[in-house]
Amino acid sequence: MPCALLLVEDNEDILANLYAFFEPMGYVLDCARNGKAGLQMALEHDFDCIVLDVMLPGMDGWQILQRMRTAQHSEPVLFLTAKDSLEDRVRGLDQGADDYLVKPFVFAELLARV
Numbered sequence: 243m244p245c246a247l248l249l250v251e252d253n254e255d256i257l258a259n260l261y262a263f264f265e266p267m268g269y270v271l272d273c274a275r276n277g278k279a280g281l282q283m284a285l286e287h288d289f290d291c292i293v294l295d296v297m298l299p300g301m302d303g304w305q306i307l308q309r310m311r312t313a314q315h316s317e318p319v320l321f322l323t324a325k326d327s328l329e330d331r332v333r334g335l336d337q338g339a340d341d342y343l344v345k346p347f348v349f350a351e352l353l354a355r356v
Contacts, residue, residue: 246270247356248292250280250306251322252299256345260293263349277301284310289317291356294339296323296330304337311338320355322347 247269251257257273264271272287274280277298284292284306292310296303307319318340323330326344334342341355 244268244270245290245356246272246288248272248274248280248283248287248289250274250277250284250292250294250298250303252276252295252297263353277303277306281306281309284315284317285313291318291320293320293322293352293356296321296325296334304333307334307337307339320352322352 247264249257249260249271251260252275257275261271261273272283274283278300280294280298281301294303294306303321303323310319319338320341320343321334321339322343322345324345331342343352343355
């Protein structure tokens with residue numbers, strides 16, 4: 243059964259690159275370009291993994307993850323973000339993210355983490 247990923251990313255170039263990387267490998271992909279759409283999709287559909295940016299229009303990734311966990315959604319969440327401080331990484335993991343990868347990233351490492 244193919245792996246279903248939700249990509250929540252507002253940067254069109256990064257989103258296009260993520261899609262172009264995962265789609266040929268058979269991943270089933272849904273995309274959201276802002277925080278509100280990302281939260282709605284995360285709460286309404288089942289995903290095997292959610293790749294989530296922190297800095298998003300409408301609602302940030304911290305808020306999305308908090309609302310997901312409050313609603314008892316336990317899907318694995320991997321933050322993929324430019325927020326690279328130790329405090330940000332710890333915050334993401336403490337809030338319930340399963341992993342945290344800083345941009346710029348290498349696709350091989352992202353795939354291994356997903």
